[in-house]
Amino acid sequence: MGRKIILEHYDVPNLKDYNVYRSVGGYRAVEKALKSMTPDEVVQEVKRSGLRGRGGAGFPTGMKWSFIAKPEGKPRYLLCNADESEPGTFKDRYMMQYNPHFLIDGMICSAYALGCNTAYIYVRGEYKFIIKILEKAILEAKANGWLGKNILGSGYDLEIYVHTGAGAYICGEETALIESIEGKRGNPRIKPPFPAVSGLYGCPTVVNNVESLAVVAWIIQNGGDEYAKIGVGNSKGTKLISASGNIRKPGVYEIELGLSVEEFMYSDEYCGGMQHEGRDLKAVVAGGSSVPILPKELILKTASGENRLMTYESLSEGGFQTGTMLGSGGFIVYDEAACIVRNTWNFSRFYHHESCGQCSPCREGTGWLEKVLHRVEHGTGRWADIDLLVEITKKIEGNTICPFGDAASWPVASAVRHFRHEFEYHVRFPEKIKNREHFASEPMRLFINEFVK
Amino acid sequence: MSTLQEIQFSDAIMSRIHEYIARYPEGKQKSAILPILHLVQDEYGWMSEPVMNKVAEILSIKPIEVYEVVTFYTMYNLKPVGKYKLEFCGTSCCMLRGAENIMDYTLNKLGIKEGETTADGLFTVTRVECLGACGYAPMMQVGEDYIEHLTTESIDEFIESRRNTVK
Ligand SMILES: Cc1cc2nc3c(=O)[nH]c(=O)nc-3n(C[C@H](O)[C@H](O)[C@H](O)COP(=O)(O)O)c2cc1C
Ligand code: SF4
Ligand code: FES
Numbered sequence: 017m018g019r020k021i022i023l024e025h026y027d028v029p030n031l032k033d034y035n036v037y038r039s040v041g042g043y044r045a046v047e048k049a050l051k052s053m054t055p056d057e058v059v060q061e062v063k064r065s066g067l068r069g070r071g072g073a074g075f076p077t078g079m080k081w082s083f084i085a086k087p088e089g090k091p092r093y094l095l096c097n098a099d100e101s102e103p104g105t106f107k108d109r110y111m112m113q114y115n116p117h118f119l120i121d122g123m124i125c126s127a128y129a130l131g132c133n134t135a136y137i138y139v140r141g142e143y144k145f146i147i148k149i150l151e152k153a154i155l156e157a158k159a160n161g162w163l164g165k166n167i168l169g170s171g172y173d174l175e176i177y178v179h180t181g182a183g184a185y186i187c188g189e190e191t192a193l194i195e196s197i198e199g200k201r202g203n204p205r206i207k208p209p210f211p212a213v214s215g216l217y218g219c220p221t222v223v224n225n226v227e228s229l230a231v232v233a234w235i236i237q238n239g240g241d242e243y244a245k246i247g248v249g250n251s252k253g254t255k256l257i258s259a260s261g262n263i264r265k266p267g268v269y270e271i272e273l274g275l276s277v278e279e280f281m282y283s284d285e286y287c288g289g290m291q292h293e294g295r296d297l298k299a300v301v302a303g304g305s306s307v308p309i310l311p312k313e314l315i316l317k318t319a320s321g322e323n324r325l326m327t328y329e330s331l332s333e334g335g336f337q338t339g340t341m342l343g344s345g346g347f348i349v350y351d352e353a354a355c356i357v358r359n360t361w362n363f364s365r366f367y368h369h370e371s372c373g374q375c376s377p378c379r380e381g382t383g384w385l386e387k388v389l390h391r392v393e394h395g396t397g398r399w400a401d402i403d404l405l406v407e408i409t410k411k412i413e414g415n416t417i418c419p420f421g422d423a424a425s426w427p428v429a430s431a432v433r434h435f436r437h438e439f440e441y442h443v444r445f446p447e448k449i450k451n452r453e454h455f456a457s458e459p460m461r462l463f464i465n466e467f468v469k
Numbered sequence: 470m471s472t473l474q475e476i477q478f479s480d481a482i483m484s485r486i487h488e489y490i491a492r493y494p495e496g497k498q499k500s501a502i503l504p505i506l507h508l509v510q511d512e513y514g515w516m517s518e519p520v521m522n523k524v525a526e527i528l529s530i531k532p533i534e535v536y537e538v539v540t541f542y543t544m545y546n547l548k549p550v551g552k553y554k555l556e557f558c559g560t561s562c563c564m565l566r567g568a569e570n571i572m573d574y575t576l577n578k579l580g581i582k583e584g585e586t587t588a589d590g591l592f593t594v595t596r597v598e599c600l601g602a603c604g605y606a607p608m609m610q611v612g613e614d615y616i617e618h619l620t621t622e623s624i625d626e627f628i629e630s631r632r633n634t635v636k
Contacts, residue, residue, distance in 0.1 A: 091494075103560045103599040134494075141507060141544045142600050144613040177492040180504045182542035185598065199499035199534075201541040217497060258604060260562040266604035305561065305599075346603070348562055362561050366598050372541075452569060 018272040018285075019246055021234050021254050022111060022118070022227065032149060034156035037117040043162055045236040049125045050170040053236075058129035062232060064240030066252030071097055071188075071225030072304065072344045074328050077232075083212040084130055085220040093221040094127045094135040095197070096229050099181055099188035101140055103305035103366060104346025107256035108226035110268040112139075112146050116153035119226055122233035123176060124162060129232075130222055133173050137226075138193050141182040150178050185370040189418050190223040191215075192372065203372050204418035227256055248274035251327035255345055257286075262295070262351035264288035277302070277324045277331075278316050280347070287349065295351040299435070302331055303343020305363050306423035308430030309356070310340050336430065353456045355449075356435040357442050360428055361389035367424035378421040381412040385428055392439060395446030402439045406432055476519045478527075482512060486527060498528050502538055506545055515546035543597070551586040551593035553631055556610045559596040562603035571607045571619050572596060578628065591631065 025031055025040045037043075049058050063078030084092060096119070100108045112119060119137070127135045139147050154176055157163050165173045179197050181187050187196045191205035194216050215221025231253065235243050244252045251273035257280070260266045265288035271280060280286045281297070290297060300315040301307060318324055319338035324331065331342045350359065368382040385408055391397045409425035416422075432439060442449050478486070486505050493500040505524055506516070513520050516539045525532040539545045546554075557563075557572040572583075576594055579587050586593040602608045605617035616627065 100601050101599060104562055104603050105599075106601040106603050109601050136492075140601070141503070141542070142610060145615070179492075179500075180507055182503050182507065183544035183597075184542050196503065197500055198497070199502040199528075199530075199538065201537055217494065260603035260606065261565045266606070268604065301561075348565075348603070350565065354565055359561055359564070362559075362564055366560055369598060 018270065018275065019254060020270050021243075021246075022115075022230060022256060023270040026114060031115050032113070032117070032153065034117060034153070034160060037115070037121075038160075041237070042117050043121055043157075045121055045233040046124045046128075046162055047168065049128055049236050050168050050172055055129045055131055058125060058236060061240040062129070062235055065235045065243035066240075066247070066250065067228065067231060067235065067243065068250075068252070068328065069225055070227035070231075070255065070345070072102070072306075074342065077224065077228050080212070080224075081126075081130055081222060083210070084222055085213045086131065087220070090219050091134065092130055092132045093216045093219055094123065094130055094132040094229075095190075095193060095216065095221060095223045096123060096135065096137040096226055097188060097190065097193060097223050098137050098139040098143070098146075098226045099185075099193060100143075100226075101185040101188050101370075102344050102346055103363070104260055104301060104348040105258055105304050105344045106260075107258040107268050107345055109143060109146055110258070111226060111230060111256065112143075112150060115230075116149050117157065118233060119150075119230045120153055120157050120162070120176060122230040124167070124174060125236045126222075126224070126229050126232050127174050127176075128172055132222075133175070135174065135176045136179045136197060136216075137176065138179045138181060138187070138197060140187075141180050147178055147180060154178070184372075185366075186372045186418075186420060189420060192418070193223060194221065201372070203374050204420070206417055246272050248325070248327055249329050251329060251342075255326070255342070257326070257345045257347050259287050259347040259349070261349035262291040262354065263349045264291055271326055273325075273327050275326045277326060280326055281316070281349070287347075290349075290351055292351060292353075295353055297349065298352050298354060299350040299356065301340075301346070301348040301350075301427070303341045304346035305348070305366065306426060307341040307343040308336055308339070308426050309350075309359075309434065310338075310430070311434045314338050314434070315340075336426070337433075340430070353453065355393075355455050356431050356438045357389070357393045357449075358452075360431040361386070361393045363427045364389050364424070367420075367427075371420065371424070375416045375421065377412045377415045378424065381408050381421070382424050384408050385424070389428070392442050393449070395442070395449055397439075397443045397446075399440075399443055401443065402432060402436065405429075405439075474519055476513075476523045478509065478523065479512075482508060490528075499530050499534070502528060502530075502535065503542070506535075506539065510545060515549045549586075552591050552635070553611055554593045554595065556595050556597045556600075558598070558600045558602065558606070558608055558610075560599040560603075562599070563606040563608060566606040568607040571621070571624065574621050575624050575628075578624070591635065592628070 067077045068074040187202040192202040196202045211221040297312045364385040368386040373379045409429040412421045413425040489501040489504045490498045521535045525535045607619045608617040
């Protein structure tokens, strides 16, 4: 059994109620921080923990906090990113649904460390049921003196509010999120200036993921060194992984960073192996739709034959030629019956739909990708289309205002890199892919034999 | 514009609106636009011009600033929809577990195409992108509810029960 930090008390009934949360030691972190630590000591503790951002990029949280500007007379803001729209990712929802006070607990410590008196939780609009849970928890916390003016007599004031999104993946990008809170379209800003200097309303702002902020409560209560004991290398602590697709047990799991991918995939404690008996694993998207897809051989072992581990370093070993990324922890599993071309088309439709449209390489490029992938998947593709796809991704990647352009390119580039034979198969045998589930009865490996002949 | 009917929001809605505005600093009332639009959409069903103009007036911003926002975010209805809007997730993880077939089944059963509303005004069916329920696929959102692990039986049951409530 791996160590549980975020899901430690999940078997406790009604954990989302204030009194229950309190009875398992809730809000002791706030007490400790406000009564016995300076804001800077809180920052140092988080630095010591080695915690890295859980929203996708994995940037060290303590270091990010130390960049916040502190000009006289300007408020600072803490924004909690609960937009969670990356396909395959549903971990934050899970945590907020069962343990909303844990997030508030961590947010109070974090806001105190940063000197923020106002914090917003930006929740995607579709999560209406989560918004209700959070608003109730905030009211309870306030009624019990953990929010408001002069918290615990410390002289520190804090209000936390929920801000509702309205269906736009791009608002998960931190500057789009800021624009969205300002009541505008979610168009990412050109950086610099970075939010740490000029963010919400032009004031210094920190944006952190739900999981990153919640864990701060545990770190303050138990110490950064204690947290840093878990994990390997520069991947400290635990991570929520949301697993979906063709596995026996889809769901949200907390793992100690350093667990092997193989154990996560096949052990009964986690994914429990494949959904259908007799169908082998084909591919995994390990960190949400934006990260490169890897075939079975490369997700279980690195190119040099080492066991692949669930860490930032191990998953990215080999770069994009043979590796991928831990990303948001959205672990999507494909079995032999899944069609990589259809899946890539599906992802490209998502990115085309979600592009904010500000930069032409992204706005036009994602449209092209969708169109070309649509025709390959539907039997009217040409040989040249396969290289064309790669060419388009090269034109988008690195040429856009925000990382969305890269996120839209990587799934396509990696699918062609590792599954070129499936694209070729589609172009060569259009009559065989007419049925939507064209690999369901005869997995691709049977086709390949025929193809190679 | 003068030909358009003016709208008055109820006192209950107005008090919620002021609650939202109070969450943001003085002079930043525009920040409250997304939650306010959700609130009025729940009441009126869609974003008609009089509704959007009224929101602009309350927030002391130009109507165009409201239109800009409404057309950017996918949750706002730009035209009237059925009483129950069935939003099927069609993204990868749901597709892997049969989302396409379940949505087709629903469309066939209701005799409509994607994006259309049934003649009785009860059901609209649309396809949306990942709703953060990938592990509980296939799924749809209907109003505030996530209905997960969909099967043809649960779709039948859902449609029957909603038809019965309005009989
Ligand atoms: C297109 C795009 C979408 C993103 N969506 C999310 C999201 O839904 N949730 C999230 O926490 N971070 C998301 N991010 C990352 C954020 O920009 C930001 O890096 C993160 O919230 C920082 O928090 P962390 O340091 O705690 O990870 C997204 C980034 C991009 C480019
Ligand atoms: S890369 Fe795409 S999403 Fe990002 S700013 Fe440009 S157009 Fe918008
Ligand atoms: S892919 Fe359907 S909810 Fe995520």
